[in-house]
Amino acid sequence: MAIKSSIVYSNVWEDPELNRRALLIEAGDCVLSITSGGCNSLNLLIEGPQKVVSIDANPTQNYLLEYKIAAVKSFEYEEFLEALGVEFYNKPSKFSSDYRLELYDRLRPNLSSEAKNFWDENHDIIKSGLITCGKVEKFFKLYRKILMMLYGSKYESIKKIFFCPDIGIQRKIYESINFKRWHLLNWLFLNRTILSLVKGAHSFRYVEEKEFDKNLNRKVDRAMKNIDNRTNYFFSLILLGKFLSPKCLPPYLLSENFDKLKNNIDKIEVFQGISTDVLAKFGPESFNKFNLSNIFEWMEDDIFNHVMREFIQLAKPASRLCYRYTLAKPRSLDESNLKILKAEPELAAELHAIDRSFMYESFHVYSMNKKS
Ligand SMILES: C[S@@+](CC[C@H](N)C(=O)[O-])C[C@H]1O[C@@H](n2cnc3c(N)ncnc32)[C@H](O)[C@@H]1O
Incomplete structure (x- = not known):
């Protein structure tokens, strides 16, 4: 199901530190994460799980993530930042904007044919910088x-x-x-x-x-x-329209994380679709950590519970899950979902209080207690 055909978010406007501390990623973990600008799927990859599957209903959000992944694979740190159009306040880039097109030619072989088609048509975005294109x-x-x-x-x-x-x-x-x-x-x-x-x-x-x-x-x-x-x-x-300094960046853009990102980059898979499609492709009990962004914001209670049941089906017996709401009131879990999802309101409130991406109304953390 495709919702939009243009890039809506070129960054994820959700604090990755909240996801990190809610999901507690470990080496054997299989993570399902909403793509959006791709940042949080890459941030979770740095935590060293077994795999990350990054999903989005909007294919162009996934093309953007593919671009970021291809840049990690193709370049060392400085060119990686330049390929994405990362710029710092009061520090003009030493490269010309045409140089980004040269970098695109070099990373292009690492893209799917759909992503190649999209980016071939959108050289202007590449030149002006992916980071600000949404x-x-x-x-x-x-x-x-x-x-x-x-x-x-x-x-x-x-x-x-x-x-x-x-x-x-x-x-x-x-x-x-x-x-x-x-x-x-x-x-x-x-x-x-x-x-x-x-x-x-x-x-x-x-x-x-x-x-x-x-x-x-x-x-x-x-x-x-x-x-x-x-x-x-x-x-x-x-x-300011730019990042403040090379120290003030999302984790996947920090130089100290670049080696980890590069070493783990083959563990991320990009998938277009919603929970139903993920279930059809990966089958039940395929994941144990879920970053669900704020996808429930626009769902009615019964759809919310239906979608949640699909995530529960996708979950291994002991799993963790987090999501947020921007302005909407949280949806209510029904009885059958409540039997499986155990809320962690204290941790959620503690993390919400330190949310640097100030705009969210609430943050939710659950563990799942599922009988296998
Ligand atoms: C939920 S939106 C919100 C963006 C987010 N708050 C941020 O700061 O980036 C993130 C992405 O979720 C995608 N999306 C929305 N509902 C979805 C669903 N049910 N399954 C998969 N992706 C979905 C949208 O296409 C969008 O790219």
Whole structure:
């Protein structure tokens, strides 16, 4: 089943540290992970499981992940970053954008024929950088440009929240911002109509929250006051348009993880489809760790429970599972699913409290107690 034919997310806007600490990957683990921008499937691969199967209903999200995988296989670290279009704030790349096309020619043999067709048609994306090519990332670019326009030279003061020696000073600088124009922009931009154009109307079908802007203002406020921006690449991508530094990156892009990523890269498989297709291809009891992103956000309760039953079928007797919601209220597990899924609310709340990707309403962790 294909949902969309363009890249919606070129990064995963979900904190990989939450998945890491919820799923507790071990050497023999078989992981099923939602692709999205591909980042979290690669981040989980670094943890050294036996295999990762990365699935998405949208084939183009998988072509993007294939590209990232092919770049890992084809290059050493510096060229890997360049092939993906990773750029750092105030540090212009030493390569020309045409060089990315040369890199594409070199990694192309490592792509499937479908992915080759897609990328052959999309040289412009490769040149401008894969990292910022998603609809969500383009939306953030427009958002940032308008914010910069509204604040003019004062935007330089806002940027200081990225360069503080400690969180206390960051909080003070953040609190000194005059938010009037920022909140006005959020009111104009962060609403159901505009966000439905970016992420698809289905994303908000079960969202009861009326004031998206106020909800996000609160979440930004909490993160800016409690999480050190020098470690928060989510905020730097939104407000600076680039990664802050080579130390402030998702795990799969960090130089210290590159050898692990390269050594494990043949253990990742990319698969297009939903849980039903995965069940048909891999069969019951094929996985024991599940990263399910926020795919339940747009499901009715009975579909949610049906899909959950498929994941339970896919699960080995002792498995772990995590997922999130952005704005929607969590769906309710029915009786038969509740017998198998044991919630870990304390761990989930502890992890949600440190979520650098501030935007999620809730995080959920379950262990499965399945009789084989
Ligand atoms: C759930 S969305 C949310 C994105 C995420 N919060 C992020 O920050 O990247 C991630 C991906 O899930 C895919 N998707 C949605 N429902 C799915 C399903 N039932 N099975 C497989 N993939 C699905 C979408 O195509 C999308 O690429």
